Amino acid sequence: MAQGSMTTDKKSKWYHGICGLGPNFAIFNTSPDWVDKSLPAGNTPQRLASKIDWGFLLTGKYIIYSINLVWLIMAIGVYLVFPYDYEVSKHWDAAFGEWIAVRALLNVSLVLMYYGYWHMGLYWFGWSHRPFNPNQAEAYRWSKLIHNIWYSTLGAIQWTFWEAMMLNCYATGRMPYVSDQELLDFPMRGMLHVVGWTIAVPLYREVQFYFAHRLIHIRALYTYVHSVHHRNTDIEPFSGLCMHPVEHLYYFTSMAPSLYFCTTPFAFVWNGIHLIIAPGASHSGYEDHIDSDQHHYLHHRYFECNYGTTSFPLDSLFGTFRENLSTKSKEYHGNADGVGTKTAATLDRKATLLDAPEWDQLIFNLIFCIFSPALLTLALVNGSQLTRMDCHVLTSMVVLGPMVGAMLLVLLKSWTKHSSKRHSESMLRRAFYPFHKDGIPSSILHIVLGVAMGVVPAYHLIHMTLAQPGQGFYSQVLEPSLS
Structure with a gap:
């Protein structure tokens, strides 16, 4: 998820921290300022701010001074280089099917390249050195990686069909939108429109994520849907988009701003890139890089905590916040028991495509x-x-x-x-x-x-x-x- 946690030191230059980069523009082997490196990774008590920094969020600084800026640049590139074809999308025929196939290839390629970059940098080349799991090297499994890549690929393909439906609605007049020409005809209003939605989309995603995420933790939905994502108790980048197809269905509903408001198609593309790319590095399993996310690592480790993100203290508000890997949390007020190391390792081994589903899961699928x-x-x-x-x-x-x-x-x-x-x-x-x-x-x-x-x-x-x-x-x- 988008993390609006990067702030700039008033004594530093304005360009320090752009894209969330660490000192000397480091991507790896750099930790958030609050991390105590004298403690093992994941053991520094994380604190959520009691007040939301609205100035940091609403001015767009949280995009400029975080990895959001990387995703935004990717979205702009996709929008300009691979534009939507409104004419071919008017009818669900062979021509539109060909466009969908090419678009699916684009989305899958983006996911594999971006997630692959983080996975190889962390797990193959060792560019960071503080994994949350001290036994990470022993726990690494190819069957788990293949499992995660498979479900991530299904997610990128499903998002392509969301794009196809929205594009068809645009082209057939079912859903109005602000065209690029309209933005150019009224440049000042157009700029405010684009900037406003660029800021709003990730912020909505963070609020939506908490409540939609808690919903799929209801036992029934967790058993048949969300448990696929939670097979990874020790997460790695490809686990971010590794979800059951039904969870992808509910996850992609975060594109709601484009559905309920008359926005530019770029806002929809920006939302989509954010949806399929953002979970990668935040599920890294490492503490020391520009998009590390201890908050969410704890969610995978202990399940019933940290449903949201650090930008909005919803977990603190509803008593679901856990501050570090200690099983005796002082902050957590929920009802779930802690998950021991052995249990977590046993659960993590379920991340494989080799196990046959039980009869009820097979019927559901x-x-x-x-x-x-x-x-x-x-x-x-x-x-x-x-x-x-x-x-x-x-x-x-x-x-x-x-x-x-x-x-x-x-x-x-x-x-x-x-x-x-x-x-x-x-x-x-x-x-x-x-x-x-x-x-x-x-x-x-x-x-x-x-x-x-x-x-x-x-x-x-x-x-x-x-x-x-x-x-x-x-x-x-x-x-x-x-x-």
């Missing part, structure tokens, strides 16, 4: 990773004139189906193991973990915001793509309310 996406693809390619009800049913199957299916499967599996009446209540508690011990107001808040930010945008985009022009959410709800 067949329905929601193959059958539902295939129906959606056929509906788009065949140009079927779906009724309004058909559009909602198919969209619900793709977006809401995994949530309902996961809940039913986890209850069914629990019932087969604990069929007595005495276990009925415990089944429900297990299904809604980790919210089963939270207060009702907190649980409702997290679930409502998690669904609103992490699920609803996927529903609206897919439905808008399936429905006839003028029948999507933007035309039916947003446009009338703005007029």
Whole structure:
């Protein structure tokens, strides 16, 4: 995730810290200022600021003085060198299919090259020297790397289909947008528009990430979806985008600003590059480089903590913040137990493609990773004139189906193991973990915001793509309310 943690020393030159670079413009072997290098990696107590530094965030300094600037340069390059083809995207035919294939190759190449750079620099060439796991060299496995690359590749391909749907909506008038020509016709307003959304997109992502992330930690969704990402208790760069395809579906809903506001397509491209590239180095497993993220490493190590990022102290607000690798955290107020070193290593070995899925996971994958996406693809390619009800049913199957299916499967599996009446209540508690011990107001808040930010945008985009022009959410709800 985007880390707005880099600040500039008033005595230093203005260019010090640009792109998050360390002293002498170092990328590797440089740690955040708060890290105590006399302690083992990950053991320095990290503190979240009690107040948000709005000046640092809203002026865009957090982009200039962090690795966000690298991703922004990448987004500008992709937008200019590989522009969207609005004419070919009007119809889901062979020409658009060819464009989608080329775009998928571009996105996959970006992910493999960027993540590969960080992985090789850290794990092959040893450009940094402080891994969070002191036994990192012994724990390195090719089967884990292949597992992570496979799921990361699926993520880049899925994002391409999100691009295709949004581009089709732009081209067919389903979704309005601010064209590049309009920006040039009104340069001052255009510049403010571009700069404003460039700043806003990563900030929205950080807030959305917390609530959408907590939602998929509900036991049912965690079991069948998010657990793939958490097979990595000792993370490495490719683990960042290593997610179950259903989690990719909910992860990419962070593109909501482009869906609910009339923005330039560049804002959408910037959002997409941020989504597929940002998780790489922050999942590095090392403390000493410009995008190190102890906060998120602890989340993978202990699971039920540090759901968000360090820019917004949401974890402190909701009692889910853990400050370092110590199993006796003074800051954490959640209900989860710590994960021991041996348990973490055992869980990490599950990151492999060699193990056969259990019967319930196989059923879930067949329905929601193959059958539902295939129906959606056929509906788009065949140009079927779906009724309004058909559009909602198919969209619900793709977006809401995994949530309902996961809940039913986890209850069914629990019932087969604990069929007595005495276990009925415990089944429900297990299904809604980790919210089963939270207060009702907190649980409702997290679930409502998690669904609103992490699920609803996927529903609206897919439905808008399936429905006839003028029948999507933007035309039916947003446009009338703005007029």
